Amino acid sequence: DTAVSQTPKYLVTQMGNDKSIKCEQNLGHDTMYWYKQDSKKFLKIMFSYNNKELIINETVPNRFSPKSPDKAHLNLHINSLELGDSAVYFCASSPSIREQFFGPGTRLTVL
Amino acid sequence: GDSVTQMEGPVTLSEEAFLTINCTYTATGYPSLFWYVQYPGEGLQLLLKATKADDKGSNKGFEATYRKETTSFHLEKGSVQVSDSAVYFCALSDTTSGSRLTFGEGTQLTVNP
Numbered sequence: 001d002t003a004v005s006q007t008p009k010y011l012v013t014q015m016g017n018d019k020s021i022k023c024e025q026n027l028g029h030d031t032m033y034w035y036k037q038d039s040k041k042f043l044k045i046m047f048s049y050n051n052k053e054l055i056i057n058e059t060v061p062n063r064f065s066p067k068s069p070d071k072a073h074l075n076l077h078i079n080s081l082e083l084g085d086s087a088v089y090f091c092a093s094s095p096s097i098r099e100q101f102f103g104p105g106t107r108l109t110v111l
Numbered sequence: 112g113d114s115v116t117q118m119e120g121p122v123t124l125s126e127e128a129f130l131t132i133n134c135t136y137t138a139t140g141y142p143s144l145f146w147y148v149q150y151p152g153e154g155l156q157l158l159l160k161a162t163k164a165d166d167k168g169s170n171k172g173f174e175a176t177y178r179k180e181t182t183s184f185h186l187e188k189g190s191v192q193v194s195d196s197a198v199y200f201c202a203l204s205d206t207t208s209g210s211r212l213t214f215g216e217g218t219q220l221t222v223n224p
Contacts, residue, residue, distance in 0.1 A: 033211075041198055041219070042214070042216055042217065043200065043217070045211050045212065048211065090154055090155065099157055100212055101157070102154040102155040104154045105153070105154050
């Protein structure tokens with residue numbers, strides 16, 4: 001009965017590889033997000049989708065591409081991984097412009 | 112643009128001590144304000160919220176009052192427990208910034224028995 005789930009929880013990979021992180025929410029929310037949390041715990045929004053349409057696209061390298069196959073899913077694909085991409089990535093969903101519900105996070109380590 | 116500033120951490124307290132974590136904000140519209148908590152190895156959980164001036168959010172013994180005159184939303188708890196050890200984030204959602212949350216830097220709280 002998990003509300004917002006992410007897979008995988010941990011991801012360790014080599015520089016230059018391409019990887020994906022999946023996110024699913026079963027709350028019926030219209031809006032989903034991706035956030036990046038760096039080593040100092042600072043959180044910054046990357047993308048937001050509303051009903052499968054991109055509504056927020058922050059200054060993120062175009063190696064990062066979100067994909068929303070339906071309202072309940074928002075996946076994050078990363079090409080040509082770099083050391084600086086190492087972080088914890090959080091997915092979130094929201095029924096409105098206010099409160100957001102977060103997934104457990106995916107810890108990405110690029111070697 | 113919108114911004115949130117939290118008191119610098121880390122904060123270390125003894126069990127049953129009084130907690131205050133300061134948070135101030137800058138916003139162009141009429142923001143809603145939030146406190147989120149992140150326990151070790153977990154995602155963020157909403158702790159409390161306030162959507163308009165003078166509202167008080169409360170949950171699990173924590174409280175915060177939306178003060179428009181001082182643009183603040185300080186988090187308080189009268190008696191902390193070891194289980195309150197976590198990172199606390201102040202955040203705002205502004206009507207002019209769409210659906211994004213702007214977070215403060217986070218404050219690490221450690222409560223010792």
